[in-house]
Amino acid sequence: MYRTDSLALNTPLNLGVTLSSAQTFQWVRRGRGWIGATGDSVVYLLQTQNTVLFRVYGGGEWDPVSYFRLDDDYPTIIRSIGFDPIVRRLINSQPGLRVTRQDPWECLLMFVLSTNNNYKRIVKMTLNVNRAFGKKVETEFGVVHLFPTLESLSAASLQELVGCGLGYRSKYVLELARALREGGVDLGRLRGKPYEEVRSTLLGLPGVGPKVADCVSLFSLEKLESFPIDTWIRRVLAELYPHLLGEHLYRVLKDESKSLGVSVYQAISQKMRNYFGVYAGYAQNQLYYHSKKLIKKGFTRRSKS
């Protein structure tokens, strides 16, 4: 059983770009659209010119306006971060890359899986976990599994998770689910808390470091000022924003043989929040998405200088 609905767009959205931009790892192409499991639903999405068609299986609620943050005032955000010529150019070159508003549990799990990993495998691992622990839902594309609940995952065994191909992350996922279930943290309640509190709370969870905490804050907990720093953003900053960093931080970023210490990470992300303002996360999203193009080095990096 399903219902079909459509949404007329009055704000830029590029569905495919947004869903495949590594903010989330639960959507796969099917036919001319995308299918994904989130909450109590399996959702199929199809974009035409100015319309999003969506079909919701499983009886749950799902709202594209919420998920794609179409309720944000896009012009205001663009104006806010568009003072930066690089970001402005990126947005103009391809409008419609949106920041998602995901379920915090799902987002947290997927980003714990994302550590020291690549997009394709993260998607595969997520689907494996869904298949092993999520309820089945019938769709016209066959049976699809829901995203597993916190409860079902906390009852998993380590071996089952290893069987999903999570590798050494299996232990983090299990500890994470159990830590949350023990009641230490209510993720939903974090939505209303300020950035610093959200960050420090998430950092206390197993498998969660500064980068994952920032991603979860940005993509599921309303912290639009969050500016996650991964290897690609690191290169973008060293390459295009050295003047913001200062001599010391620039040299630390530039030397990729070393990973970022916690204090360095914090210092840099703080600088970027100061620079871009309350919508720094939108700017980060643009810079990340285009990072491979922006970094000349990205194409020659393998030639081991």
Next chain:
DNA sequence: CCGGAACCTTGTTG
């Protein structure tokens, strides 16, 4: 608090 190594697995590279 800081620096460095180890870490599952898969796909790509030379």
Next chain:
DNA sequence: ACAACAAGGTTCC
């Protein structure tokens, strides 16, 4: 063919 390396980092020492 096949060893080496990278992939949206975190943990442990």
